[in-house]
Amino acid sequence: MQKRVLATMAAALLMGAAPVASSLAEELIVYHGWSSKSEVAALNVLQEALNAKGHTWKDLAIPHNSGVNVSLVNLVTGGEPPNAFVNSDPGVFRDLQGLGLARDLTDYYSEIGATENFFPIIRELSTVDGKMVKIPLFMHIDGMVYWNKDVAAKAGVDPAAWTSVDAMLADFPAIKAAGFVPAAVGGQAFQVGYLFHAMLAATAGPEIYNRLYGAEPDPAVFDTPEVRKAIEIVRAFSNEATPESENRPWNETTNTVIAGQALFHIMGDWMKGEWLAAGKVPGVDFGCEVIPGTKAVSVTSDAMGVLGGQPEAIDKAELDLVAAFVDPVVSARANQQKGSTSPRADASTEYQDDCNKAAMAALSVPNGQVANPFNITDSDWHNAIWTVLYDFWSNKSQTADDVIAGFAENYEAIFG
Amino acid sequence: MSLTIAEAPVERAPLFPRKKKGITPRSIAILVFLAICAAFFCVPLYVIVTTSFKTMDQIRQGDIFSLPLPLTFDAWWNAWDSACSGIRCDGLKVGFWNSMAILFPSLALSLALSSVTGYALALWNVKWANAFLFILFMCAFVPFQIIMIPLIILSSGLKVYGTVWGIAIVHAVLSMPILTLIFRNYYKGIPHEIMSAAMMDSGSFWRIFVEIILPMSANILIVVLILQITSIWNDFLIGLTFGGLGTQPMSVVLANVVITTTGEAAYNENMAAALLTAIPPLLIYFVLGRFFVQGITAGAIKG
DSSP states (O other): OHHHHHHHHHHHHHHHHHHHHHOOTTEEEEEEOOOSHHHHHHHHHHHHHHHHTTOEEEEEEOOOOSSSOHHHHHHHHTTOOOSEEEOOOHHHHHHHHHTTOSOOOHHHHHHTTOGGGBOHHHHHHTEETTEEOOEEEEEEESOEEEEEHHHHHHHTOOGGGOOSHHHHHHTHHHHHHTTOEEEEOOBSHHHHHHHHHHHHHHHHOHHHHHHHHSSSOOGGGTTSHHHHHHHHHHHHHHTTOOGGGBTOOHHHHHHHHHTTSEEEEEEOGGGHHHHHHTTOOBTTTEEEEESTTOSOEEEEEEEEEEOOSSOHHHHHHHHHHHHHHHOHHHHHHHHHHHTSBOSBTTOOGGGOOHHHHHHHHHHHSTTOEEEOHHHHSOHHHHHHHHHHHHHHHHOTTOOHHHHHHHHHHHHHHHHO | OHHHHTTSOOSSOOOOOOOOOOOOHHHHHHHHHHHHHHHHHHHHHHHHHHHHTSOHHHHHTOOTTSOOSSOOOHHHHHHHHTOOBTTBOOOTHHHHHHHHHHHHHHHHHHHHHHHHHHHHHHHSOOTTHHHHHHHHHHHTTSOHHHHHHHHHHHHHHTTOTTSHHHHHHHHHHHHHHHHHHHHHHHHHTSOHHHHHHHHHTTOOHHHHIIIIIGGGGHHHHHHHHHHHHHHHHHOOHHHHHHHOSSOOOHHHHHHHHHOOSSSOOOHHHHHHHHHHHHHHHHHHHHHHHHHHHHHHHHHHHOO
16 A cells, blocks of 8 residues: 555656646746636637747636736746736736746837837836836726617617716616616626726816825825715716616626616626627617716726746747737737727727727827726725725715715725 | 544434324424525526526526526537637536546545544554544644645645646645544444454454455445545635646636626526536435435444
8 A cells, every 4th residue: 555655656746747848948828817708719819929929828717806816826836837927916016026027028018119009008007116017918998888779769868979977867867767777787896896986087087086096095085076076976876776786797787788678887898798799789789988078087907927037938939929919910809809999009990899999089088097996006995995885885875975984984094 | 432423524414213293383384494495595506507598698688587488508518518718618528527537536545545544543553643633633624725835835846736646635635634533433433353353363454454444444435435526526726726737627617617807708608517517526416325324324323
C-alpha cells in the first residue's frame, strides 16, 4: 500500500510536470469570465486577430465579477499565471506591479500610435498610477435608454423627442394610461446604484459627479440641488416599481421591455445583447439614446492586462496580443459583437449600429464623460452609496433628506 | 465507545415502524407541515424543470409558473453540447468528463487515506493516538478558504498544481478528518477478539486490513462513497483553484454557462445545465440510497 501511494505520488509528479514543459512560447493563456453568446462572438474576433499574428489562444474562463479577483491571485501564486487577464480594478494592477508583473504599456501604445486615438476617458480609465497598464477592449455606457418602438407607437410617445429627464418623467402618466409600464426597473442595489450614478452624471455633469464619486469625496456636495435632483429622479423611478421587480436581475428587466410590457429600460448598453438575442434590430425594433439632456455619460471600460516579465519570446507575443486587440478594425468588429462601443475614436464606423452611433456621439462631446465608480471610487464609499440608495428605493417613506443624511453619516464613518 | 459512535453523522433518522391510527388533528397537522416542507423544495424545482423546456420567447413573457408551450428539448441539448464556457462552445459535456476524471482519483485517494488511518487509530496501539485524533477533529473545523493560499504554494511545490492529481490530493487531505472519524468509529465496533486472533495467526498490519477488515467494511464504505461522491461532484472551489487550465470540473463549467454580468442570459439553457449537473449525485442516491441507510444504522447500532 505504501509503495502504491508512493507510485501514485510519483505518477502525479510526472503528470504535473508534463503540461508545463509542453507549452509553446507563442501560446498565450487568456483569462476572462465571458461565456454568453455575444461575449463569445467578440472573443472569437479577438482570437482570430491573435492567430493572425501567429500565436495561439489558450482559453481560461472563470466567472468573476468581484473586484478582488481571487482566482487571478491564486493562479499567480500557483505559478501558472495567465498571460492576459480581464480586469478593470486598479487595485489588482497595483498588486501585480508589486510582484513585478502587469506590464506598463505606455511606451508601447505611443510606439504603435494607439494612445492619441483612444478616447480621453479611455486613456484615463486605462491608467493606474500614471502608467497605462490596461488594454481597453469594450467600452460601455452605464446608463442608456433602450426603448421598444412598438410600445412607443402604441402609447403615442416618442422617446427620441425627449430633451430632458423632466420631459421623460412628464410622459409617464400618458404611458401608464396606455397600459404600459413606463420605465422597467429591477429592485437590486446594483441597478439602483447604476441608475443614480448615470442620472447624476447626466443631469449634474462631471464636476458634481466627481466630487461625489472621486477618490476623496467632498461632503459639501451632498446637499446640493443637483444631487437632490438625482435622488428625486430615483424616487420617480422607484414609484414605477411593480411588485415583481423586487430583486429582478437586469436581464429579466430588459426582457419586460422586449416583451412589450414596458416602454424603456435605463441600463448599461450591454443590454443590447439581450435585444439581439431576441432577434431584434437596433433602429428598427428598438431605439437607443443616452439619457435625454445628458451633460456627461458614465463610461465603463472592460479591460485586460498583460503579465510582462516573461521570457523574451513570450513578452514579444504578449505585445503582439496588445497590438492585435487595440487595432481599430479588430476593436470595431469585436465591439459590434459584444454590443459595446470601440474605445478608439478612429474605429471603423462600418461596424456600428444606431446604438453605437449614439454612444460615439456622446463620447465625442468635450468634457462630457465620467468614469464608472468602480474605477475611481473608494469601494467602501461606493458600497455605502448603494446601501443608502437601496434603502431609499425600498422604503417609500424616506425622503431626499434621509439620503443626504445617510451619505453624511457614511462619509463620517469611512473618511472621518 | 458507544458515545463516540453516536457522533457519526446521521443524515436520516432510522425509520420507526408506524402504528396504524385513524386521522387525528395531530396527524393532519403533521401532514400539512410535511406538505409545506415538500412544496418548499418542489415549487422551485417545478419552475426549474418547466423553464428548461420553454423557449426564450415564452420566458421573456415573465410568467414563471406557466407550462412550456411549445415544449422543446433544445435547451437541454444545447446545454449539454454547445453552451459556451469561455471561447469553447462544447457544452457541459467537457465539464462532465473532467469531473469524472477528477472523481475517481479523488475517491480512491481519500478512501485509501482515511480508511487506513481510521483502521490504525481504532485497532492498533498507536502512540499519541488520542492526541492525533483530537488534532484531526479540530482540523475538520478549519475553513478551506483559510488554508487555500498555503495549499496552492504546497501543491505547486509538489508540481501537482493545475492537474487532476492536485485536485485529488487536496480532496483527500481535506476530507480526511471527517472520513477518518467515520472509519475509526466503525472499526472501534469490531470485537477485539477478532484482532487478537488475527494477530496470533501472525497477520501483519496490511494483511489484516486487506483480508479481514476491508471485507467487513462494505456498509461503511458505501456511506463514505456516497458522501464523497456528492461532495467531490458538487465541489466548486477546489476544482477551480487547483484545476488550473483544462481540468475545470462540471460545476465550474456550469458557473461559466450560467453566470453572466453584462451578457445576455439564456434561462432555459441555464436551468437545463443546472439539472444536468445535479443528475449524477442524484442517481448515486437512488441506486445506493438503500445501502446508505443500512450503513449508517450498522455503524450506529454496533458496539
